[in-house]
Amino acid sequence: MPKQYWLMKSEPDDISFDDVLASKGQTTSWYGVRNYQARNFIRDGMHVGDGVLFYHSSCAVPGIAGIAEIVSAPYPDATQFDPKSPYHDPKATPEQPRWTGIDVKAVHKGRYLDLKELRSHPELEHMRLLAKGSRLSVMPVEPAEWRFIVKLIG
DNA sequence: GCCAACGTTGGC
């Protein structure tokens, strides 16, 4: 399985890249994805060792905050079973889970690439993130885009 | 807070 690349959005007011860097093992459990397309990318596409662009959304300066890595297999997102969680799904059961989580480790923080800069590079004009109306919180990144962005981050 | 774009729900 060749290494694949992903972009994952987090609201920094909730969990920022720095928060993950500061946490135990620099690793966080990615939970709360409640969109089927995004879920399918996690459940069916992600493997240990895949690269992740950690994106900050719904904040003052949206952009790519750092590089991360998938460090677990996908597993049922525990918050779906928790009635007290905002991510609770009454239709999900442990026997028939509906939503998927995965462990993500922060590996490198370089220069912050804000959205305006991302849009300024012709090399990135076809990024799914930048497509009109794109709202997915988890999406694939092309290897060429990944290499270009990693170079920019430094 | 606004609003465009997209996803989901539910009546029929």
Place this chain on the structure above:
DNA sequence: GCCAACGTTGGC
């Protein structure tokens, strides 16, 4: 299966 109504995302 259609589609209107509603909810959410996320940049600005």
